Amino acid sequence: MTLSRNISLKPDQSALLFVDVQNFAAHPKGAEFSGLTSNEFTDRYGWFFNELETRVIPNMQAIQSACRNSNIEVMYTTIESLTLDGRDRSLDYKITGFNVPKGSWDGKVISQLEPYEDEIVLPKTSSSVFVSTHIDYILRNLGVKQLVISGLITDQCVESAIRDACDLGYLVTEVTDACLTYNRERHDNSLKTIRGYCRQVTSKELLEELANA
Numbered sequence: 001m002t003l004s005r006n007i008s009l010k011p012d013q014s015a016l017l018f019v020d021v022q023n024f025a026a027h028p029k030g031a032e033f034s035g036l037t038s039n040e041f042t043d044r045y046g047w048f049f050n051e052l053e054t055r056v057i058p059n060m061q062a063i064q065s066a067c068r069n070s071n072i073e074v075m076y077t078t079i080e081s082l083t084l085d086g087r088d089r090s091l092d093y094k095i096t097g098f099n100v101p102k103g104s105w106d107g108k109v110i111s112q113l114e115p116y117e118d119e120i121v122l123p124k125t126s127s128s129v130f131v132s133t134h135i136d137y138i139l140r141n142l143g144v145k146q147l148v149i150s151g152l153i154t155d156q157c158v159e160s161a162i163r164d165a166c167d168l169g170y171l172v173t174e175v176t177d178a179c180l181t182y183n184r185e186r187h188d189n190s191l192k193t194i195r196g197y198c199r200q201v202t203s204k205e206l207l208e209e210l211a212n213a
Contacts, residue, residue, distance in 0.1 A: 005199045007146070007171060008209050015073040015144040016063065019129065019151025019158050021113055022078040024106035026052060026152060031106045032098075048182050057112050059178040059203035060150055064113060066210045073142055076115055077133065077161075080107030080123035090126040128160035136168055146171045148206070149198075150178035155190035162198050172198035175206055 024030045028049060033041055067074050079100045082088045086099030093099070100107045107123060115121055126132040139147070147170045151158050158179050165172045174194065181187045191200065201209070 005171060007199070009072070009146050009148070009173065009206075009213065011070045011072050011210070011213055013143055014067075014146040014148065015075055015139060015142065016067040016148040016150065017129070017135075017161065018060065018064075018074075018076045018109070018113060019149060019161055020077065020079055020153070021057075021060065021110055021151050022080075022100075022106065023108050023110060024079055024100050026057075026110050031100070045182070047184075048180065052180055056178060056180045057110075059175070060113055063148070063150060063175060063178055063203050063206055066207050067148070068116075070210045070213060072148075072210075073144065074115070074119050075135075075138075076109050076113075076119065076121045077124050077129040077135070078107050078109060078121065079125070080104070081125055082123065086125075088125055090132065092127065093125055127157050128164045129157075130161065130164035130168065139170070144170070146173065148173045148175060150175045152180055154179040154181040154187050155193075156181070159190055159194050162194055166197045173206070174198045174200050175203055176200050177202050 025032050033045065036044070064074055079098060081099055081102055084101045086094070086101065089099060109115055109121065120138065122129060122133040122135055124132045129135050147165050149158060149161055149172060162172050162174060176191055181190060
C-alpha cells in the first residue's frame with residue numbers, strides 16, 4: 001500500500017477550518033492595530049489589507065460556499081480568552097500582549113465569513129488550535145480524517161495548526177491563496193517551509209476538485 005498526502009477530499013470525512021479570520025486581526029478597526037496613526041497603519045499593513053480584501057477574502061468565501069454545498073463541515077477558530085482579563089491565556093500570548101476578551105467584537109469571525117448558526121467556532125488562547133481547544137476530540141467525533149486549512153497568519157497560527165494536525169494523523173490540505181501574512185516574502189517562505197507536511201492547492205484547484213467529487 002502506497003501512502004500519500006496528495007489525496008482528493010472525500011466530503012463525508014472532510015472539514016474546512018478557518019484560522020483567526022476575525023475582527024481582531026482581519027478588520028482595520030481590530031484591536032491589533034489600535035494606537036497606530038493612519039500613516040503607520042498604511043506603512044505596516046497597507047499591503048496586507050489590500051491583499052486580504054481584494055484577493056484572499058473572496059477566495060475564502062468561495063471555498064466556504066463550495067464546502068457548504070458539498071456538505072463538508074465548516075469550522076472556525078478565533079483568538080479569544082475565556083475570561084475578560086485574559087488570565088487564562090498562554091504565557092506566549094501574555095508576553096505578546098494579545099488579549100481578546102471573552103464575548104468581544106474582536107473575537108468574532110469577520111462579517112464576510114459569518115458562520116452559520118450551527119457551524120462550530122472554537123476560541124483559542126495559543127498559536128495552535130490543537131493546543132488550547134478540544135478540536136481533535138471534535139474532529140474525531142465528526143469522523144473527519146481530511147482537514148482543509150485557510151486563514152491567518154500563514155507563518156504563525158496557520159503553520160501551527162498544520163503541523164499539529166499532521167502529527168495527530170489528519171491529512172491536511174492548505175489552500176495557498178486563502179492564507180495570508182504581512183508580506184509576500186514571509187508568505188512564500190511559509191509555503192515552502194510547510195510543504196513537506198501537507199498537500200497544497202489553490203482555491204481554484206479546490207473548487208474544481210469539489211465540483212468533480
